[in-house]
Amino acid sequence: MKRYLYNYQTIVDFSEAVPFHAVMLRCQPAGNACQTVEQEHLVVSPDYWLQAGCDAFGNRILYGGSTEPHGSFAYVSTGIVTTDVYQIKYAGENLFMYKQPTTLTAIQEPLLATPDNVLGAASAICDWLSDNIVYQPQCTTVETTASEVLERKRGVCQDFAHLMIALCRQRGIPARYVNGFIVGEGETHAWVEVFDGYSWLGFDPTHARRISDGYVKLAHGRDVRDCSVSRGLYTGQATQQTTIHVTLQEI
Numbered sequence: 692m693k694r695y696l697y698n699y700q701t702i703v704d705f706s707e708a709v710p711f712h713a714v715m716l717r718c719q720p721a722g723n724a725c726q727t728v729e730q731e732h733l734v735v736s737p738d739y740w741l742q743a744g745c746d747a748f749g750n751r752i753l754y755g756g757s758t759e760p761h762g763s764f765a766y767v768s769t770g771i772v773t774t775d776v777y778q779i780k781y782a783g784e785n786l787f788m789y790k791q792p793t794t795l796t797a798i799q800e801p802l803l804a805t806p807d808n809v810l811g812a813a814s815a816i817c818d819w820l821s822d823n824i825v826y827q828p829q830c831t832t833v834e835t836t837a838s839e840v841l842e843r844k845r846g847v848c849q850d851f852a853h854l855m856i857a858l859c860r861q862r863g864i865p866a867r868y869v870n871g872f873i874v875g876e877g878e879t880h881a882w883v884e885v886f887d888g889y890s891w892l893g894f895d896p897t898h899a900r901r902i903s904d905g906y907v908k909l910a911h912g913r914d915v916r917d918c919s920v921s922r923g924l925y926t927g928q929a930t931q932q933t934t935i936h937v938t939l940q941e942i
């Protein structure tokens with residue numbers, strides 16, 4: 692077992708004061724068979740109220756907002772998580788929806804032959820992505836599809852995850868998108884969970900490996916749209932600039 696200290700910080704600056712801002716956050720680690728939240732603390736801008744709940748995928752969410760004019764929104768989520776072997780037992784999820792392509796994960800033609808077993812197929816897909824797709828920061832957006840990534844042959848962790856999901860689903864393997872933290876500093880990271888008939892197993896196609904230590908999960912869904920860390924809606928004509936910083940370190 693491993694213990695990790697996580698710290699997730701977000702600051703949203705508006706170009707002018709906004710009178711209303713509604714938010715939904717998935718910034719707290721998930722609790723499951725391979726991950727236990729020992730401590731957690733959340734600090735938000737003082738004029739915001741938040742309530743805890745769950746979304747349709749069982750992810751932890753915080754939702755709320757502010758009705759006072761303000762020029763920024765900030766929050767810090769921090770705590771300690773203990774992790775074990777990355778293997779999440781089946782809990783009655785609708786596997787059918789994790790086999791169906793979404794707008795972001797649809798591709799047309801089969802690309803490669805893989806072993807019949809799930810672990811072999813997932814490992815082969817990870818290796819293929821590492822050999823054929825180049826990691827390039829800021830070359831795509833949250834709306835970039837797996838087909839576009841395949842055509843450009845470059846992307847970020849979100850794109851690697853979407854393309855692996857597409858390739859798994861082509862083979863009838865249930866696969867879902869995961870976001871969370873990886874050891875080091877930077878932003879959030881994206882990876883994939885595949886279902887082997889008994890459990891969900893983690894694969895990181897960006898680094899071409901099966902997940903063991905060094906990862907803390909926040910949320911999962913069919914693709915990134917289902918489990919973004921932060922979403923918001925505000926009134927007025929302001930533009931916004933968001934700064935994110937994440938730290939995960941073993942303790």
